[in-house]
Amino acid sequence: MTYLIIGAGGTGGLIGGYLAKAGKGVTLVARGTHLHAIQQKGLTIRTYGEPPFTVGTIRAVSEAELNAETFDVVFVCVKAYSLPDIVPMLRSVSRADTLIIPILNSLEAGNFLRIALPDYQVYDGCVYLTGYVSAPGEVSQNNKIFRIVYGLNHPDARNQQLRERMEGDVRESGIGILYSSTITSDIFKKLTFTSAFACAAAYDNKQAADLQQPGTFRELFKTLLQELDALAKGANLKINASIVDDNLAILDSLSPDFTASIQKDLKQGKPDEREQLIFDIVRLAQKHNVDVPEYRRIAGYFGLGD
Numbered sequence: 001m002t003y004l005i006i007g008a009g010g011t012g013g014l015i016g017g018y019l020a021k022a023g024k025g026v027t028l029v030a031r032g033t034h035l036h037a038i039q040q041k042g043l044t045i046r047t048y049g050e051p052p053f054t055v056g057t058i059r060a061v062s063e064a065e066l067n068a069e070t071f072d073v074v075f076v077c078v079k080a081y082s083l084p085d086i087v088p089m090l091r092s093v094s095r096a097d098t099l100i101i102p103i104l105n106s107l108e109a110g111n112f113l114r115i116a117l118p119d120y121q122v123y124d125g126c127v128y129l130t131g132y133v134s135a136p137g138e139v140s141q142n143n144k145i146f147r148i149v150y151g152l153n154h155p156d157a158r159n160q161q162l163r164e165r166m167e168g169d170v171r172e173s174g175i176g177i178l179y180s181s182t183i184t185s186d187i188f189k190k191l192t193f194t195s196a197f198a199c200a201a202a203y204d205n206k207q208a209a210d211l212q213q214p215g216t217f218r219e220l221f222k223t224l225l226q227e228l229d230a231l232a233k234g235a236n237l238k239i240n241a242s243i244v245d246d247n248l249a250i251l252d253s254l255s256p257d258f259t260a261s262i263q264k265d266l267k268q269g270k271p272d273e274r275e276q277l278i279f280d281i282v283r284l285a286q287k288h289n290v291d292v293p294e295y296r297r298i299a300g301y302f303g304l305g306d
Contacts, residue, residue, distance in 0.1 A: 001025060001169055004071040004093055006086055008034055008043075008060065010131030011103055012077030013139035014146070015175065017045045020058035022173040027071070028060045029089075035060055037137025046140040063089055070095050073166050076102040080109055080276045087116045094120050097159055099166060101125045101150045105194055106276040107187055107284070121158060124183040125150035126190040128176075132261075142255065147176035149190070151183040185237040191277070192232075192239075193247045196224040198260040198277045199298045205263060209256035220294065221251065227292040231281070234290035274302045 001024065005016040008030035020026040020043070030038060042056035071093055078086060083102075090113070094100060100122045102109040110124035126149050130142035148170065156163075156179075163179070170177040180186045200211060200221040210217045222244060229243040265272035282299045285292040299305075 001073065001165055002071045003027070003169075004074045005029065005077060006074065006089065007077035007079075007082075008038070008139075009077065009133055010139055010141075011127055011129060012075065013043060013133065014045065014129060014131045014141055015075055015077065015103075015127075015148075016058060017043050017055050017139065018146070018173040018175050019169065020055045021045075021053070022169070024169050024173065026058055027066075027069075028058055029063055029066070030060050031062065033136040034133060035062060037135075041137055044135075044138040046134060046138065048141060048143050066093060069093060071098060072162065073099045074101070076100065076104065076109070076113075078104065079271070080104050080106040080273055081271045083109060083112055084116075087113070090117060090120070097121060097162065099123065099159065099162060101148075103127045103148065103150075104276075105191060105273055107184065107191065107280055108276070110183075123150045123152060124187060126187045128190065142258075143253075146174070147178065149178050149180050149183070149186045151180040151186075153182060153184055155181050182238055185232075185239060188232060188235075188237050189239050189241065189243075191281075192225065192228045192243050193250050194260075195277045195281055196221055196228060196247060197251065198262045198273070199224050199295065201260045202262050202266065203298050203301060207256065208251065208254040208258040212252055212254075212256065222248065223294050227285075227290075227295055228281070231285050231288065231290045231292060234288040235284060274299075278302055279304045 003019055003024060003026045005012045006029045008028050016026050016028040038060035042054045043058050044052055044054045046052040074094060100120055102113060103125045110122055113122045128145050128147040131139055134140040167177050206217050211221050225244045225247050232239045262272045278299050282295050
């Protein structure tokens, strides 16, 4: 089995690193100083509570160095705003039976890629993981939760053997993986924390410590979760969990200095995920006639409707 990981940030770097450590055939597409560091000395992985390790065997390349190769499985681990840019790459590295699995913060990533690549096998996906690039050639994992959920909104009999082999490789690498036939609900469930935290933290530029303490910022976070709970019910999404209680527990387990990736992007003037994390929630609420006043207020602040 051959694996292409597009994007070497926290998610892609850790998926590729774990797979490569287990001896799987991995090619990692990276850029800049991060790429050069991996090519020169391998990829170092730091996992909370464990000693760091370096995967010296991982193959890291730029897009231009792919040389018209094709792969059995492609994990797409870029930010959602980069999807249009990588469509030509996906077309060149995939066969009709290649499994293309986007793993990013977006309800619409799979739909976008299926429209752009109608002749290819595109799934939807998300990952339970907290990771980031901590230095060139190094990615860090903040906790030990690491699980990929992928699928379509129905059972899928295509390429069953290939999917089973892929799932076996992923599990052997120490990563949990699950096929879901209610994947939109699973992605929404995963996004509830990411979206609500991005809204509450980025709006006032706060960190986890500010939301962990009783007061205005925690109440805003809680209200956003309540709106997401109402939206899940209005959109008939099957969430077998308490959106409010479970996400408050996640918040309280974080390092006090934790911030949302959107905050880092805003500070650096980079493109950010406001479309996927904030605006898409408001649009989904409008589609299902669910009132989300705090989301609408924050979306307006970030430019929805301008």
